[in-house]
Structures are given as structure tokens and as C-alpha cells.
Amino acid sequence: MSVGDFSQKTLEMDSFHTRFSAWTPFNNKSLNRQLFQERVALISHWFDLWTNKQRQEFLFTILLRCSKSQLRFVQSWFAERKQVARVDFSTVLPRSISLYIFSFLNPKDLCAAAQVSWPWKFLTEQDCLWMPKCTRFGWFLPYAPAQNEYGAWKSHYIACVSTLDWLTPREAAAVYGTLNEPKAEDEELQERQREKCLRKRIWEKVAFRNKVLLQLRPPWVSGTHRSSSLKATCQPWLSRMGGDGAGLHEAWEKQLALASVQALPKRSNVSGIHSYPSLSKESQSGPWKGDDTPPYALEPRIVLISSRVPAYEMVVESVKAAVIAVVYEHAGLTLESLLCLIEKALCGRKAQSMGIFSDGDSREINLLQGYKIGIKNLLCPEVRDFWEKLGSCVATEEEGGHVDCFAPLGASVLSDWLGPQRDRSPPSIYFNESKMQTWSSFTELLEDALKSVRKELSPLFRDLRKHIAGRLIGQFMVDTLSMVNILNSQEMAQALADGLIELSKEDSKRCITEDNSQDAKSSLHRSDEHVQALVQLERKLQRGSAEKRARVVGELLQSERRYVQLLGIVKDVYARPLRAALSSHRAILSAANVQIIFSDILQILSLNRQFLDNLRDRLEEWSPAQCVGDIVIRFGSQLNAYTNFFNNYPVVLKTIEKCKEMIPAFRAFLKRHDKTTATKMLSLPELLLYPSQRFEEYVHLLYALRLHTPAGHVDRGDLNAAIDQIKNYKDYIDQMKERVKMKEQLQDIQRLVWGCPTLSAVNRYLIRIQDVAQLHCYNEEINFSLRVYEHICDLSLLLLNDVLLIAHRDTSHTPFERTTKTTRRFTASLLLPRLLVEDIPDSKYVKNAFILHGPTREWICATEVEDEKFAWLSVLHNTIRSSMEK
Numbered sequence: 102m103s104v105g106d107f108s109q110k111t112l113e114m115d116s117f118h119t120r121f122s123a124w125t126p127f128n129n130k131s132l133n134r135q136l137f138q139e140r141v142a143l144i145s146h147w148f149d150l151w152t153n154k155q156r157q158e159f160l161f162t163i164l165l166r167c168s169k170s171q172l173r174f175v176q177s178w179f180a181e182r183k184q185v186a187r188v189d190f191s192t193v194l195p196r197s198i199s200l201y202i203f204s205f206l207n208p209k210d211l212c213a214a215a216q217v218s219w220p221w222k223f224l225t226e227q228d229c230l231w232m233p234k235c236t237r238f239g240w241f242l243p244y245a246p247a248q249n250e251y252g253a254w255k256s257h258y259i260a261c262v263s264t265l266d267w268l269t270p271r272e273a274a275a276v277y278g279t280l281n282e283p284k285a286e287d288e289e290l291q292e293r294q295r296e297k298c299l300r301k302r303i304w305e306k307v308a309f310r311n312k313v314l315l316q317l318r319p320p321w322v323s324g325t326h327r328s329s330s331l332k333a334t335c336q337p338w339l340s341r342m343g344g345d346g347a348g349l350h351e352a353w354e355k356q357l358a359l360a361s362v363q364a365l366p367k368r369s370n371v372s373g374i375h376s377y378p379s380l381s382k383e384s385q386s387g388p389w390k391g392d393d394t395p396p397y398a399l400e401p402r403i404v405l406i407s408s409r410v411p412a413y414e415m416v417v418e419s420v421k422a423a424v425i426a427v428v429y430e431h432a433g434l435t436l437e438s439l440l441c442l443i444e445k446a447l448c449g450r451k452a453q454s455m456g457i458f459s460d461g462d463s464r465e466i467n468l469l470q471g472y473k474i475g476i477k478n479l480l481c482p483e484v485r486d487f488w489e490k491l492g493s494c495v496a497t498e499e500e501g502g503h504v505d506c507f508a509p510l511g512a513s514v515l516s517d518w519l520g521p522q523r524d525r526s527p528p529s530i531y532f533n534e535s536k537m538q539t540w541s542s543f544t545e546l547l548e549d550a551l552k553s554v555r556k557e558l559s560p561l562f563r564d565l566r567k568h569i570a571g572r573l574i575g576q577f578m579v580d581t582l583s584m585v586n587i588l589n590s591q592e593m594a595q596a597l598a599d600g601l602i603e604l605s606k607e608d609s610k611r612c613i614t615e616d617n618s619q620d621a622k623s624s625l626h627r628s629d630e631h632v633q634a635l636v637q638l639e640r641k642l643q644r645g646s647a648e649k650r651a652r653v654v655g656e657l658l659q660s661e662r663r664y665v666q667l668l669g670i671v672k673d674v675y676a677r678p679l680r681a682a683l684s685s686h687r688a689i690l691s692a693a694n695v696q697i698i699f700s701d702i703l704q705i706l707s708l709n710r711q712f713l714d715n716l717r718d719r720l721e722e723w724s725p726a727q728c729v730g731d732i733v734i735r736f737g738s739q740l741n742a743y744t745n746f747f748n749n750y751p752v753v754l755k756t757i758e759k760c761k762e763m764i765p766a767f768r769a770f771l772k773r774h775d776k777t778t779a780t781k782m783l784s785l786p787e788l789l790l791y792p793s794q795r796f797e798e799y800v801h802l803l804y805a806l807r808l809h810t811p812a813g814h815v816d817r818g819d820l821n822a823a824i825d826q827i828k829n830y831k832d833y834i835d836q837m838k839e840r841v842k843m844k845e846q847l848q849d850i851q852r853l854v855w856g857c858p859t860l861s862a863v864n865r866y867l868i869r870i871q872d873v874a875q876l877h878c879y880n881e882e883i884n885f886s887l888r889v890y891e892h893i894c895d896l897s898l899l900l901l902n903d904v905l906l907i908a909h910r911d912t913s914h915t916p917f918e919r920t921t922k923t924t925r926r927f928t929a930s931l932l933l934p935r936l937l938v939e940d941i942p943d944s945k946y947v948k949n950a951f952i953l954h955g956p957t958r959e960w961i962c963a964t965e966v967e968d969e970k971f972a973w974l975s976v977l978h979n980t981i982r983s984s985m986e987k
Contacts, residue, residue, distance in 0.1 A: 191220045197887065199224055208234055208258065226252040234258060248948055400453035400496055403446060404531045405439075407431050407459040409467065411544045416458060419536030425452075431459075432470040436487040439469065443494055452495050456505045456531045466506055505530075546919050568782055647725040649809040654729055657802045658716045664795055665713050668706040670781065671788050674774050676703060689766045697756050701746035705792055708743075712736045729806065730819025733799075737826040746792060747837055754786060793838070796831040803827060843867065850899060854908045856927040860901070868980055871898045871973045872910060873962040876950060886944045896962060897925050900977060903984050905931045905953075907960065931955045933984040938977060 148156060164172070191199045203225055206214060211230065215222040228246070231254035235241070240261040246253040402424045406416050409431035420426040427446050429439055461467045465475030478484050496502030505527040528537060676699040682689045690698075715732045760767045775784040807820045843866035850867065851857050876890040899906040908925040915922060937954035941947060941961070949970040950963040964970040 189218065189220060191224055196224070200227060200229060204230055204233075226255050228252075228254040231255040231258050235261065400451055400502075401425055401447070402454050402456075402531065403427060403443065403452045404456035404458055405429060405443070407468070409460055410458060411547055412540060415536070415540040415543060416532075419532045419540060421531060421533060424531050431467075434469055436469065436472060436483065440487065440490050443491070447494060451502075453501065454503050454505065454530060455491070455495050456507060456527065458507045549919050646809050646811060650725070650806065651723060653802065653806045653809060654716075654720060654723070657729075657806070658713070658720055660798060660802070661709065661713045661716060664791065665706070665709050667781065667783075667788060667791050668702065668709065670779065670783075671699070671702055671785070672706060674779050675699070675785055678770075689770055690760060690764065694756055694760055697749070698753055701742065701749055701753075702789060702792070704742035705746055708736070708739055726815065728816035728819060730816045730821075730823045733803065733823035734819060734826065737823060737830065740830055743792060743830070747834060750789070750793075751841065753789065757786065793834055796827060796834060799827045800824065800831055850906075854897075854899070854906070854925045854927050857906070857908075858927070858930065862903075864902070865904075866902055868900045868902060869973070869976050871900070871964070871969065872896070873898060873964055876947070876961040876963055878961060885942055888944070888946065890947050890950070890961065890963075896928070896960070898962070898973075900980060902980060903933060905933060905936060905977075907931070907953075929955065929958070933981045936981060938974065938981075940974070 148159065151159065164175075167175070190202075203211065203214065206225075208231075211225045215225040231252075235254055235258050238261070240257060242253060242257055404420060404424055404426055406413055406420075406426060406428045408428060410416060413428065417426050417428060425446050427442055429442055457466065457468070459466055459468050461473070465473045465477075467473050472484075474484055479488075492504070495504055507527075528534070676695070679690055679695050679699075683692055683695065712732070715735075716729070719727060719729060719732060761771060762768075771785060774780060776782050780788065803820060803824045807817070807824065810817050810820060844861075846867040847860040847865065851860055873896050874892050875894050875896045877893050878888050878890050880888065895910040895912070897908045897910045899908065907928045907930070909928050911924050911926070913922045913924070914920075931953070935956055939952040939954060941950035941952060943949070947963065949965070949967050950961060951970065951974060953960045953962060964973060
């Protein structure tokens with residue numbers, strides 16, 4: 102063999118060289134393709150001969166050997182040629198389109214579709230589908246659905262359908278009457294026998310039809326027609342229905358409506374009676390009357406809630422829908438009146454159970470004012486009669502009736518109950534557990550707040566109680582004892598002065614003398630009160646306008662004397678010692694500070710002393726023709742001292758506080774003299790407050806004087822002028838008070854809002870502060886009714902007369918306490934003329950919202966309740982209008 106022949110033979114052998122198989126050539130592609138097709142045809146032939154289980158095992162083995170790219174190829178091939186996944190259209194299409202598709206279904210089909218899946222149930226129970234079906238028959242909701250209420254119109258449709266009359270002609274004639282002539286007894290008996298035979302035939306047909314339906318029913322309606330909740334009530338009735346398939350379905354609808362109406366959320370009106378009427382006997386039983394009629398209308402439950410309960414409104418809101426809540430006034434009612442309220446709420450029915458929610462403890466119940474029911478008075482005739490009548494309104498113990506007393510409140514609601522064990526605890530029978538937990542937390546918060554208030558105000562109340570007790574005892578001593586006994590009993594007077602209110606000798610003698618001179622006449626006739634009352638009435642009728650006028654002038658003089666005495670205390674107790682210390686080179690305050698604090702008040706004292714002298718001189722020579730108006734006019738023309746005092750009044754108070762803080766000697770001086778008998782138990786700032794209150798007294802006294810001055814009197818014109826003069830000055834004081842108050846409000850805002858710019862400006866004041874929630878809209882291109890919003894943060898809107906401040910609001914909780922701390926951080930300020938307000942209509946997804954458009958930004962805000970939004974937008978619009986008119 103030559104070398105060429107050997108090489109050619111080698112090439113032929115290489116062409117038949119195989120990899121992993123003796124049947125697949127490695128280099129010869131044409132032969133490789135031919136052999137591959139033959140083997141595919143062979144395997145396909147085998148595959149056709151295999152059974153289904155063998156084919157599945159083969160495919161499973163092949164797919165396990167495939168790589169990821171090969172599996173991806175198989176998946177793409179199936180996606181192109183075969184539709185493997187079926188998608189629910191309601192989860193893919195927009196909600197508006199899905200609702201439009203469901204709107205073509207009738208009520209029966211909607212109820213069936215609601216059982217397919219949760220998305221279908223949510224869509225088919227929307228109010229927009231059921232409201233047209235109700236309004237077409239004139240059925241409107243008797244209340245406005247709450248924000249979180251779901252399926253109200255569907256429930257209302259079922260309730261209205263269940264109350265329709267399903268009566269035979271004979272039953273309808275018995276209920277509504279008939280225009281036909283009455284039949285004879287024989288005809289009546291024959292007609293009843295025909296009806297009895299007809300019903301028997303109908304029952305037999307219904308029983309047969311029921312068996313057929315149970316055998317052929319589709320799986321998706323198994324939960325509708327054989328529901329476990331309706332099996333016990335509907336199955337005895339199935340054997341009594343008859344007719345064709347349509348009649349059977351109508352009968353099924355009626356039974357479903359009757360059964361589901363018991364679970365409807367009911368709303369109570371003001372009288373406590375539910376809006377949905379209870380089913381009458383005819384509407385429940387229909388044409389089937391008998392003893393075996395299922396009792397759908399159960400006896401109601403009722404709970405009595407006292408108005409004395411803290412936050413009783415929250416308790417009323419937590420009452421379950423099927424329970425009648427009766428709120429009664431704790432004060433002003435009797436036991437008979439309470440029984441009348443209970444009978445009116447029950448409407449002649451008996452209650453299955455009754456709860457009494459009132460304050461009390463484990464020993465007695467504070468049911469009404471003056472009626473604390475406990476073991477001691479339980480056998481009293483009135484209380485025993487009340488409990489007997491109350492027990493007659495509740496079902497007997499054999500029927501499951503019981504009365505539950507919630508006392509003490511917190512323990513009875515949140516703790517375990519004593520007594521016989523029932524299926525449910527009494528609180529869960531009447532109340533919603535989560536809402537009662539909220540009420541309990543709220544009342545605990547109120548109790549903590551009351552403890553804090555008591556702790557802060559107890560020192561003030563203690564001092565006030567001592568002060569009032571001292572004055573009462575002193576007045577009792579003056580009224581009971583004569584002047585001689587008081588002067589002779591120095592030990593008793595000294596004990597009273599040391600123990601309660603220490604009076605100085607001069608002031609005590611003066612006050613005792615004045616009070617004794619005023620009350621001596623009234624004490625003469627104290628033995629016979631009836632005679633004294635008649636004498637006073639006769640004197641009042643006989644007293645003329647001149648005497649009344651003289652009494653008013655005397656009251657003016659007396660009040661002016663007391664006012665001058667109070668101003669004299671400032672001079673004698675405070676100003677004179679401080680000036681004396683200044684002259685003796687042991688100064689407590691500097692001369693400048695003494696001048697700032699006391700210069701204006703001493704000028705007022707000098708002016709009022711002159712006014713008091715003029716009044717005293719005029720009253721000494723008093724006659725019906727005397728005039729007072731000219732004196733008041735002369736006094737009103739010299740009020741510059743008051744003007745200086747009111748202008749410097751804030752500076753005076755700041756000077757006192759600053760000196761009290763920085764000068765220990767002045768602090769000790771005030772501690773020695775403030776709230777002593779010499780200062781009438783008043784401090785220096787309290788004494789400086791009287792000038793601002795005096796002008797209101799002047800106006801009232803001058804009005805009374807003009808009232809008792811005849812129209813033709815000489816003093817009438819001067820009194821009118823004096824009233825106008827004093828009233829104008831009082832208005833000036835009120836305006837000054839308002840300016841100071843507005844300035845303090847702006848300062849408080851700058852302290853509360855971090856980063857707030859300076860707000861001090863002329864005629865700027867705070868109008869309203871509103872807390873809102875800031876929202877964010879995902880898609881602003883769709884309609885308002887379909888927009889969904891997200892709560893992103895809390896804001897505080899501070900409305901001033903010319904600008905709107907927007908602050909970010911944060912709330913932090915204090916450890917181990919219920920109190921919270923609110924902080925505000927400045928965000929933006931908007932001038933009112935450049936602010937645009939847009940209202941957002943309420944929808945299913947947002948309530949009480951509006952938009953604030955600024956020059957460069959907008960805020961979507963929402964208030965907590967509708968009333969706050971209405972009040973805020975009204976004030977905001979009026980303020981913007983006023984700022985643009987300026």
C-alpha cells in the first residue's frame with residue numbers, strides 16, 4: 102500500500118470519527134444532518150407509541166438536561182404560540198373601566214360576581230353601582246354614609262327588597278282591605294281548601310327542584326345557596342317553595358335578603374331608634390304563616406348612658422350597630438322620666454339585655470342626681486318599684502335576658518366580670534372593643550390633666566379659701582355682735598386677726614366703723630325678716646327719682662374713696678419707704694427706677710384725690726337740683742396723667758421684674774410688703790392694674806346717674822357730655838390693651854416657630870392658627886374624584902392680617918408621660934394679595950382638602966373635620982379681600 106492510499110483511508114476514517122456516539126459523525130456535516138433527522142423521526146415514532154405517563158417522564162428528563170438558554174427558548178416559543186397565563190381584567194384595566202363593565206349587571210349577577218374573588222367583591226359592592234339601582238325605585242339612604250363605610254347602598258338595596266310585601270291576595274286583603282264584596286262562609290272555606298292544595302303541590306315541586314339543583318349546581322355558587330350561616334334558617338323554607346326556575350331564584354333572593362338584613366350596619370337617629378324599620382310579621386313570614394316561622398326579628402339590646410360619664414359622646418360612638426343607645430341627663434330627671442325614655446326607645450318591645458353605663462363604685466350606682474342606688478336604699482319603695490318596672494322591659498332569665506351594670510366604669514369595661522359565665526363578656530355585647538379602649542385612654546389622659554391642674558392651682562385655691570374664710574368670719578362677727586361687744590372683746594378680734602386676715606389697727610377701726618354704720622340699720626329688723634322685706638319694698642316704691650339719683654352719687658363717692666385708698670397704698674407702702682431709703686443713703690432702688698415705677702401712679706393719685714374732694718363737697722350740699730356732670734367733665738379734661746401711665750405701663754412692669762431679679766434687697770422688700778393686710782392682700786403689679794379697670798366703673802355709674810336724672814334737669818346735658826368723654830377714653834384704653842395683646846401674640850409666634858422672621862410691624866396682628874395635614878397627589882392629570890393623595894407631613898398655618906406663615910409641625914412624646922411636645926419650624930411666608938386658594942371637592946379618597954397656590958409653590962392641605970375647613974376658608978377669604986382693599 103502506497104503512502105497516498107494510506108492517507109486517503111485515514112481521511113475517510115476521520116470523517117466517520119464520532120463524539121460520544123458511534124452514530125454521529127464529527128466532521129461530515131451532511132451525513133451528520135441526515136443521521137440526526139433519522140433519529141428525530143425514530144424518537145418521534147417512539148413518542149407517539151408511548152402512554153401519557155411515559156411522555157411526561159420523557160419530557161421531565163429532557164427538560165432537566167436543558168440549559169438556561171434552552172429553557173428560555175421553550176418559554177418564548179410558548180409565549181408566542183400558546184397563551185399560558187390568564188389575567189383577571191379587573192386587576193389590569195383601570196378601575197373606572199372595570200366599574201363600567203360591572204354596571205351592566207343586574208343585582209343578582211352582581212351578588213354572584215362578588216363571590217368570584219376579592220377584587221371582584223370590592224368592585225361589585227361600590228356605591229356607584231348600587232346607588233342607581235336604589236334611586237330608580239325611589240329608595241334613598243336615610244343617612245349620610247360615613248367616610249370609612251363600605252357597601253352602604255348595597256345594604257340599603259337588600260334592606261328595601263326585604264321589606265317588600267310577599268302576600269297572597271287573601272293576606273293582602275286582610276292587611277290592606279279590598280273593594281270586593283264579602284264572600285259567604287262556604288265560598289270562603291272552599292277558597293281556603295284550594296289554597297291549601299295549591300301550596301301542597303308547590304311544596305312538592307320545590308322539594309323535587311331543590312334536589313335537582315343540588316345535584317347540578319355549579320361550584321361557584323356553592324357558597325351562595327348552601328352557606329353555613331343560612332343553612333339553618335333557609336333549609337326548612339326550601340321545601341315550601343314552588344314554581345319554575347325563575348320563581349325559585351326569586352324565592353332564593355328573598356331569603357338571602359331577609360337573612361342578610363340582620364347584619365346590616367344600622368344608624369340611630371336622635372330618638373335612638375334605627376333608621377331601618379324592623380320587619381313586620383307579614384314581611385317576615387310572607388304567605389307562610391305558622392308556628393315554625395323563623396324568628397328573624399330578634400329582641401333588641403339597649404344600653405343607658407349617663408351624661409355624667411366623662412366624654413360620653415365617645416361612648417355613644419362606640420355602641421354597636423344593633424344596640425339601642427339611650428343618653429339621659431344626669432341632672433333634672435327622675436326615675437319615672439328615665440323609664441319613659443326606655444319605653445319610648447323600645448317601642449313596646451322587650452329588650453334581650455340592658456346595660457347601665459353610669460358612674461359609681463362597687464357599692465352603689467350614681468344613676469341620677471339624688472338617686473344613688475345601692476344596698477342601703479335598694480328596698481325603698483320608689484327604688485324597688487323602679488327596678489321592677491325596669492325588669493319588665495327585659496326578657497326573662499329563661500329567655501336569656503339580663504341586666505349589666507357598668508360600675509366602676511374603667512374596671513367594668515376593661516376587666517373580667519364576676520357572675521355567671523356567658524359566651525361573650527358584657528362589654529363586647531354592647532360596645533366596640535377598640536373604640537372603648539380609645540375612650541379609656543382618653544379618660545385617663547383627662548384625669549392626668551386634672552391632676553396637673555389641681556397641683557398648679559391648689560396653692561391659689563388655698564390662699565383664696567383662707568381669704569374668703571377670713572372675710573366671712575369677719576362679716577359674721579360684725580353682723581352678729583354690736584359695736585360695744587366688738588370693742589370690749591379685744592382678745593377675739595386679736596385671735597381672728599392673727600389667724601386669718603391680719604388687719605392693721607387704723608384700717609380695722611376705719612373699716613369696722615364704716616361697715617358698722619352701714620349695717621346698723623339693717624340689723625335692727627333682723628328679728629323679723631318678713632316684716633323687714635315688706636318695709637324695704639314699701640320704701641323702694643315710695644322712693645322717687647331724686648332719692649335714687651342721690652344714692653347713685655353716693656355710690657360714686659364711695660367707690661371713688663375705695664379707689665383712692667388703693668392708690669394711696671402704693672404711695673404709703675411702696676413709694677415712700679423706697680424714697681426714704683434713697684434719702685438715707687441705703688437705697689434699695691435707684692432714683693431712676695423709682696421715678697419710672699411711681700411717677701405716673703402718684704400723679705393719678707393726686708388727680709383722683711382732687712376729684713374725690715369735689716364729689717364730697719358737692720354731696721355735703723346735696724339737693725335735687727345739684728349737678729355732678731360738670732365735675733366729671735373737669736376731671737375728664739385732665740386725663741393726661743392716665744395717658745402717660747398707660748403708655749409707660751409695659752415699661753413699668755418690665756422694670757419691676759428686672760429689679761426683682763437683679764436686686765436682692767428689692768426682692769426682699771416686695772416679699773415683706775406684697776399680699777399683706779396693709780396692701781389688702783394684693784401685690785404691687787395687682788395694685789397697678791386698678792387704673793385700667795376704673796374707667797369701666799365710671800361708665801356704668803354715669804349711665805345709672807343719667808337714667809335717674811329727669812330729661813329737663815340742668816345736669817342732663819353735662820352728664821351726656823361726661824359719658825361720651827369717659828367712654829371715648831375707655832375705648833382708647835381698650836385699643837391700647839388690644840395692641841399690647843397683639844404684640845405679645847406676635848412675640849409668642851416668634852418664640853414658638855423656629856427660624857421665623859421678624860414679625861414686628863405696624864398694625865400687624867394674628868387672626869387664626871390652623872393645624873392641617875399636607876398631602877401629595879401622584880397623578881394630577883386625572884379628575885379630582887379619582888385622585889389619590891398621600892399624607893406626607895403636618896403643617897401649621899398662621900394667618901396674619903397681611904401675610905400667611907406656613908410652618909412644619911412635629912409632635913414628640915415625653916418618656917413615662919402622656920404629654921406631648923409640639924415644635925414648629927418655619928417653611929414659607931406668603932403675602933395675602935399673591936395667594937390663591939382652590940377648593941378640592943370631597944371624594945372617596947380625600948376629605949376636607951384645599952390647595953394654597955403661591956408664586957413659586959403650592960401646598961395641598963386637609964383639615965381633620967369639615968367645620969374646621971369651612972371656618973378656615975371663610976376667614977382666609979375675608980382676610981385676603983380686606984388686604985387687597987387696603
